[in-house]
Amino acid sequence: MIRFRIIKRKPLPGWAKIVIPIAAILATLILAAIPILLAGGHLWKSYYYLFHGALGTRYNLLETFVKASPLLLTGLAVAFAFRAKFWNIGAEGQLLAGALAATVLGVNMGSIPPVLVLPVVIVGGFFAGGLWASIPALLKTKLKVDDVVSTLLLNYVMIHIMGALLFGPLQQPGSSWPRSSAIVEAACYPILMPRSRFHLGIIISFVAMLIIWFINKKTTFGYQAKAVGTNIRAAHFGGINTTSVILWTALISGGLAGLAGVGELCALQYRLIMDISPGYGYSGIVIAMLGNLHPVGVLFSSLFFSVIIVGAQTMSRMTGVPTYIAEVIQGMALMVMLIFLLFTEYKIKVQRK
Amino acid sequence: MGKNDQPVVSMSGITKRFLDVTANRDVSFQLHSGEICALLGENGAGKTTLMNILFGYYACDAGEIFIKGEKVNLSAPKDAISRGVGMIHQHFALVASQTVLENIVVGTASRKGIFLDLASARQALVRLQERFGLQIDPDARVWTLSVGEQQKVEILKALYRDVDILIMDEPTAVLAPAETSDLFNTLRSLVQEGRSVVFISHKLNEVMDISDRIVVLRAGEVVAERKTSETSARELANLMVGRELLESIEKTERAPGDPVLNIKKLNVLNDKKLAAIADLNLTVRQNEILGMAGISGNGQTELSEVLFGMRSPSQGVIEINERSLKLGNPAASIQSQMGRIPEDRIGTGLLMDLSVEENFILENHASAAFQAYGLMKSQKIHNFSDRLIKAYNIKTAGRDAITKSLSGGNLQKVMLARALAGEPSLIVASQPTRGLDVGAMEYIHQRLVEERQRGAGILLISDDLDEIFALSDRIVVLYEGKIMGEAPGATASREQIGLWMSGVMA
Known part of the structure; x- marks a missing residue:
């Protein structure tokens, strides 16, 4: 009889961290051929239009960046939290909190100097997301409430708060739809490239990526968060204030997700609507895992996701394969990445008995 | 000693290795009916391992086991239990939110159709309690019980499964003195009925008090076997500790x-x-x-x-x-x-998934030597790490090597270097x-x-x-x-x- 046993393997060398995500993406594209063929698509044509649709024209390329911006921010939010083992599944709610704060500020700030409006909106959105994330962090550190559950459930709390406000005090006067009034012009993100939607928020998300990279790599806080995430008991032994590390991590993580909400509001919608986010907060979890929780990895995985999402539109138009294929590929990418990560720590040993 | 000549348990030539540690080496052990046999030894002497083998929890690498005269091949505890061998570990296997009765019947065949037959199980339990003086409310939830009472539940659980060879792993470690004497009374009444008990302990007084016979293990081997009436605490202490070359x-x-x-x-x-x-x-x-x-x-x-x-x-x-x-x-x-060297290297002292360098600075990363305004002084940290690796001759691929790639001795050197660096x-x-x-x-x-x-x-x-x-x-x-x-x-x-x-x- 042949038996398969899963055993620990020796730690892999550093290059594995780069090779594995690339291999995972290639494996995903190979696997995705199955549903594409099942949907009746022509394989090479489908992949051609998938990538051409995302990268082939100037407008589409810039649209890919527009789509990547919120994904990068929520991916960073999740990655930064997970690195300290604060299991933030609540980026969606934090994104909405950011958008909500930006709406309240952006609609009502006609009276202050225009140059100050945008900074206030951005900072307000950051803190709204951060404070929303600090609720589960406080529950975790003070009362040992499980953060996976509390961050997830607070998403629904935020959706309903938003709904109540959009049907109530924030509803546009005279409208019967759940939508707010438009924000003032000074609160809108400037468009940086003519004939496109390439906006300030894209730059903000790239800068955020660099800042998170810097925090992780160069600061004592980054070191402490990593220590807490690796072994909280050893971090405590080493004199690290683990409660404070988790709270600050939550604040920054939620703040990043909040910035994603600000971007969607101030650059694309200009008013708050119920479906301001098509689940960017949840995609952020997948993107963070796919990016191995590293800021640069998160950058590439968010770009990969936005290529798939934007390209799937063109692919669908040209080949008839439904756009849902984009979500199938995203799901597959996560599964493949998790399996690949498993095999960085374990290997299968075949035994003959 | 035994009331008949045939031992109820006979283990011979038992050897068990864990990776490079030999927990039992060529151990032979007999248990007779109606006796309490103590297994005595220091931490890590191999007492619990030997009994886990008898309980089917571990498979031995070499050796034979006979239970009641029959050669057995135990691949899981259920094989041992079906032959009347029960073991009560130091950490109890009880479901805290369920009642005593529910804990006792779990996994047994007392049911009618798909329903549990709690009524007849209750009668059987009450009879057992009367016989052995183990008074516990069958409807009490386990989490409300003291540790001593939980131990009684474990014993009842074993008796309910018709166990006549009961192994107890350091049963007194968790008990108050009064509970200990209760336990001893219970064990004596068990052996009076012809059952047998293995009592694992390193407490000499208790072993002298409760056992009929004592087997002393040291470093995985049996070093002596004595009738309790023919030995002394003093002799046992010597046997247990040994006199190795220093x-x-x-x-x-x-x-x-x-x-x-x-x-x-x-x-x-x-x-x-x-x-x-x-x-x-x-x-x-x-x-x-x-x-x-x-x-x-x-x-x-x-x-x-x-x-x-x-x-x-x-x-x-x-x-x-x-x-x-x-x-x-x-x-x-x-x-x-204070130079701090905790006993639990992996759980407390070290960040196994981080680099050697990141472990060197764990205690002092926030000191002025290694950071200014919240920014790490990487060059100083590198120099410090290289110095420690050299001074303590730590075998590692370098300061950036992941800590879990180091051997036990080198892990300890990392902690030692960190603890002693500040004189x-x-x-x-x-x-x-x-x-x-x-x-x-x-x-x-x-x-x-x-x-x-x-x-x-x-x-x-x-x-x-x-x-x-x-x-x-x-x-x-x-x-x-x-x-x-x-x-x-x-x-x-x-x-x-x-x-x-x-x-x-x-």
Whole structure:
């Protein structure tokens, strides 16, 4: 009889961290051929239009960046939290909190100097997301409430708060739809490239990526968060204030997700609507895992996701394969990445008995 | 001894290895019906492993097992239970939210159709309780019971499954004295009915009190077998501890200096809120190694956790270099210039998934030497790490190597290097060589003696008597959270220390 046993393997060398995500993406594209063929698509044509649709024209390329911006921010939010083992599944709610704060500020700030409006909106959105994330962090550190559950459930709390406000005090006067009034012009993100939607928020998300990279790599806080995430008991032994590390991590993580909400509001919608986010907060979890929780990895995985999402539109138009294929590929990418990560720590040993 | 000649259990030539550690080597063991047989030995002597093999929990690498005359091949505990062998581990296997009755019937065939037949199970349980005097409310939820009562539930669970060979792994470790005497009465009534009991323990008094026969294990081998009526606690202590050759460590005579550690009336509770350390007073001086001997589980872990700031005492004062230490605060303990070596390297001392360098700076990453305005001084940290790797001859691919790639001895060197880097005036080393090979052990010993020569005061907490004798200027023995006795390192007798370790005041 042949038996398969899963055993620990020796730690892999550093290059594995780069090779594995690339291999995972290639494996995903190979696997995705199955549903594409099942949907009746022509394989090479489908992949051609998938990538051409995302990268082939100037407008589409810039649209890919527009789509990547919120994904990068929520991916960073999740990655930064997970690195300290604060299991933030609540980026969606934090994104909405950011958008909500930006709406309240952006609609009502006609009276202050225009140059100050945008900074206030951005900072307000950051803190709204951060404070929303600090609720589960406080529950975790003070009362040992499980953060996976509390961050997830607070998403629904935020959706309903938003709904109540959009049907109530924030509803546009005279409208019967759940939508707010438009924000003032000074609160809108400037468009940086003519004939496109390439906006300030894209730059903000790239800068955020660099800042998170810097925090992780160069600061004592980054070191402490990593220590807490690796072994909280050893971090405590080493004199690290683990409660404070988790709270600050939550604040920054939620703040990043909040910035994603600000971007969607101030650059694309200009008013708050119920479906301001098509689940960017949840995609952020997948993107963070796919990016191995590293800021640069998160950058590439968010770009990969936005290529798939934007390209799937063109692919669908040209080949008839439904756009849902984009979500199938995203799901597959996560599964493949998790399996690949498993095999960085374990290997299968075949035994003959 | 046995009431008939055929043993109920006969194990012969049992060998069990875990990776490179041999837990049992060619062990033979017999159990007769109607006897209580004690398995005596130090921590890690292989007692529990041997019984886990009999219980089908581990498979042995070599050897044969006969139960009631029949050769058996046990691949899981259920095989052992079906032959009447039951084992009660130190950590109970009870479902806290369920009732006593539910816990007892779980996994047995007492049901009607798809429903549990609790009514007839209850009758059977009540009959058992009357027979053995194990009074517990069958409807009480397990979480409401004391540890002693939970143990009774475990015994009832075994009896309910018709177990006639009962193995108890250190059953008194969790019990109060009154509960212990209850347990002993129960065990005696069990063997009167012709059942047999294996009693695993390292407490000499209890073994002398309860057993008919004693098998002594040391380092995985049976070293002696005695009838209880024909031996003494003194002889057993010698057998258990052994007289191995000591490594010789050069130690020059140095007069102890000022006190570096002063513990006054320290009281500490363990995780179960029971007293772990009771009214402890202790002083460690410069140029001195104070060896704290004792079988593990007598409060050593809790004491070291208090010193490291990981646990708050319920009462007491700790002074380091004559300044009072802020308690329950790891950062304060680091700032007190204490070299800290925790016993649990992997769980407490090290960040196994981070680099060697990141472990070197764990305690001092926030000090001015390694950061300014929250930014790490990478170059200084690299230099520091390279210096330590060289000075302590740590075998690693480099400062960036992941820590879990290091061997046990090198992991310990990483902790030692970190603890000694700041030339601490006090070093608290808890089980510093546990699980290490001889070479690494000698290195650590050498370094600790060098620190003593430098003028540090060292509190060495260890359950390894050889280590205590090799290094200590003064020896104290911790037993149930109290100092049983103190002796000078040069003239202390192993026998005396062994007796104190087993709670015998002589």
